[in-house]
Amino acid sequence: MxxxxxxxxxxxxxxxxxxxxxxxxxxxxxxxxxxxxxxxxxxxxxxxYGELEAYRQLVFANLVTGMRALVECLPDVGMPIDRIPDIWAAYQEIEKAPDIKEGQPFPEEYLPHFKLLWAHPTIQRGILICRQFAIPDNVPYFYESLDRLFAPSYQPTHQDLVHVRAxxxxxxxxxxxxxxxxxxxxxxxxxxxxxxxxxxxxxxxxxxxxxxxxxxxxxxxxxxxxxxxxxxxxxxxxxxxxxxxxxxxxxxxxxxxxxxxxxxxxxxxxxxxxxxxxxxxxxxxxxxxxxxxxxxxxxxxxxxxxxxxxxxxxxxxxxxxxxxxxxxxxxxxxxxxxxxxxxxxxxxxxxxxxxxxxxxxxxxxxxxxxxxxxxxxxxxxxxxxxxxxxxxxxxxxxxxxxxxxxxxxxxxxxxxxxxxxxxxxxxxxxxxxxxxxxx
Ligand SMILES: Nc1nc2c(ncn2[C@@H]2O[C@H](COP(=O)(O)OP(=O)(O)O)[C@@H](O)[C@H]2O)c(=O)[nH]1
Ligand SMILES: [Mg+2]
Known part of the structure; x- marks a missing residue:
């Protein structure tokens, strides 16, 4: 034994x-x-450092692609934004935003556009109604922290790392x-x-x-x-x-x-x-x-x-x-x-x-x-x-x-x-x- x-x-x-x-x-x-x-x-x-920097850049890219995914779904639910001049103009601006480069803070000139879009009732309603489409889940998470993300010294937190999507x-x-x-x-x-x-x-x-x-x-x-x-x-x-x-x-x-x-x-x-x-x-x-x-x-x-x-x-x-x-x-x-x-x-x-x-x-x-x-x-x-x-x-x-x-x-x-x-x-x-x- x-x-x-x-x-x-x-x-x-x-x-x-x-x-x-x-x-x-x-x-x-x-x-x-x-x-x-x-x-x-x-x-x-x-x-x-390289990974953290890549994630930081991705947060900005996620803001742009998240809004794009939402705006592209809005016509399907009868809520196109191309006839709402102020947010349509803001959307056109962020669509043109180039990727962030290494060490570059989020460009402050885009902050008002992101804020305007996120605060607009059509976008707020859209995010609820368009749920059946594959809108990235992290859109509310990042859009609710725009001021923090656009601070020149911004670095992703642990929580940001798990929300960023690649x-x-x-x-x-x-x-x-x-x-x-x-x-x-x-x-x-x-x-x-x-x-x-x-x-x-x-x-x-x-x-x-x-x-x-x-x-x-x-x-x-x-x-x-x-x-x-x-x-x-x-x-x-x-x-x-x-x-x-x-x-x-x-x-x-x-x-x-x-x-x-x-x-x-x-x-x-x-x-x-x-x-x-x-x-x-x-x-x-x-x-x-x-x-x-x-x-x-x-x-x-x-x-x-x-x-x-x-x-x-x-x-x-x-x-x-x-x-x-x-x-x-x-x-x-x-x-x-x-x-x-x-x-x-x-x-x-x-x-x-x-x-x-x-x-x-x-x-x-x-x-x-x-x-x-x-x-x-x-x-x-x-x-x-x-x-x-x-x-x-x-x-x-x-x-x-x-x-x-x-x-x-x-x-x-x-x-x-x-x-x-x-x-x-x-x-x-x-x-x-x-x-x-x-x-
Ligand atoms: N709110 C929430 N978001 C989640 C959860 N799990 C994943 N996510 C988010 O969903 C997105 C896709 O997750 P990811 O891990 O990349 O999925 P993968 O394609 O299976 O690798 C990311 O933005 C995650 O932050 C969860 O349990 N709750
Ligand atoms: Mg994956």
Whole structure:
């Protein structure tokens, strides 16, 4: 027994020392890159000066493209602004605004135009009515802080970093050293301005595949830190139960190396996903709950939620992932709760039978739909695997027990994401223990 316990312990430790790879999937705008940024903030993996400067420039670009997206939707809801001379003139001006250059403050001559537009009742009504179109979610966030952004000394805060939007076009991989006990980490102040990496002597490594030519397509590089500490565990565990306890203790003081892989979610980007399917430990699938009444950016006729359900269905039936854990983030809970009242779910999902302003019932409805899709997909895949000419018994046993771990999230809220990532970390720990046959 003594020997057996030692062997299991060794096996589990070996398993845990292997890198964990988490693949972030989901349609465009569901919040994948935001989770990646939050992980960097949570693990205090500093951004470089270049990244922070790129984000600062992107905030200005987001102001322009956000207003453009809105103004272009207004004719569709019978509210064109080209016959409202003062705001039309202001819009024409900001449309001409060139990108910000390195170190250049936001040009003050544009501030009155942005302010005039944002204060106008047509724009204010438009932002509510045009919700079903893919208007960037960060428009109110940035437009409500125009004076702060146009201050000559403006630098993005942590909170600005998670709200700024850059379309992911390549595949961005970042390795984080995550303490297993995430609750021990002190979170950065969301309103503080981050300190660039150089001043903290952090070693930087980037692995980014090509970004598109458009400014907003640029991928801001990621960082890898690679130091590792290990703690020895007592070698005289007499029983399996002792081995389990010893392992848990050892594990809670350990750092876990987790590779997060972020991919572009737009339709044109999805064929690239296959390049990162190998050796995945867990799929972290993101859905924008608030997308139930919106179209996708690429097609005005495709509902965001239905698009997410169809991708999720495909992923759940993929043989590539038969050994993966499935974590489901039902994201943008904040925006979802806000819009329920003005946009009844039943208009888009007629079989929804809960109260139209009942946030809990509405959340539960979408959770159940995604879990049902997963269950069906897993069942179908299991049947295919069992009837294959060379069925793999271990894989099929794993698959038959596959569980999906759902969470309601607001990716822009760092303390909430820290708590959610704690439970994700726990899932990975449990899986290593299970694989080593301890549990
Ligand atoms: N209010 C709010 N905005 C969010 C949330 N998650 C993401 N966003 C915003 O949605 C936009 C798209 O997010 P992003 O992470 O780039 O999506 P991706 O295309 O899946 O990588 C960004 O402007 C984010 O700040 C959320 O939970 N709440
Ligand atoms: Mg992205």
């Amino acid at each position: 003594h020997l057996e316990a030692e062997q299991v312990l060794k096996k589990a430790k070996r398993r845990m020392r292997r890198e964990t790879k988490i693949l972030l999937l989901g349609s465009g705008d569901s919040g994948k890159t935001t989770i990646m940024k939050q992980m960097r903030l949570i693990t205090h993996s500093a951004f470089t 379309r992911t076009t390549g595949i961005v991989e970042t390795v984080f050293q995550i303490p297993n006990d995430l609750s021990r980490i002190t979170l950065p102040d969301p309103n503080a301005i981050p300190i660039p990496a150089q001043s903290r002597h952090t070693r930087l490594q980037t692995k980014v595949q090509p970004a598109g030519p458009n400014h907003e397509d640029s991928n801001v590089p990621s960082m890898e830190t690679t130091s590792r500490t290990t703690t020895a565990v007592g070698g005289d565990s007499a029983t399996l139960e002792d081995a389990r306890k010893a392992l848990l203790k050892w594990q809670s003081s350990e750092m876990q190396e987790v590779r997060f892989v972020d991919v572009g979610g737009q339709k044109s980007q999805r064929r690239k996903w296959i390049h990162c399917f190998q050796d995945v430990t867990a799929i972290l699938f993101l859905v924008a709950l608030s997308g139930y009444d919106q179209c996708i950016i690429e097609e005005k006729t495709t509902n965001q939620m239905s698009d997410a359900m169809s991708i999720w269905g495909n992923i759940c039936t993929m043989e590539w992932f038969k050994n993966c854990h499935f974590i489901l983030f039902l994201n943008k809970e904040d925006l979802f709760s806000e819009k329920l009242e003005s946009s009844p779910i039943r208009r888009y999902f007629p079989d929804y039978s809960g109260g139209s302003t009942d946030v809990e019932a509405a959340k539960d409805y979408f959770k159940r739909r995604f879990l049902r899709i997963a269950q069906k997909g897993t069942h179908q895949l299991l049947q295919e695997c069992e009837s294959s000419t060379r069925p793999n018994k271990t894989d099929n046993t794993f698959l038959s027990k596959r569980t999906v771990y759902p969470h309601f999230t607001t990716a822009v809220d760092i303390s909430l994401i820290q708590r959610v990532m704690e439970s994700v970390s726990h899932i990975i720990l449990q899986s290593a223990l299970q694989e080593a046959d301890i549990l």
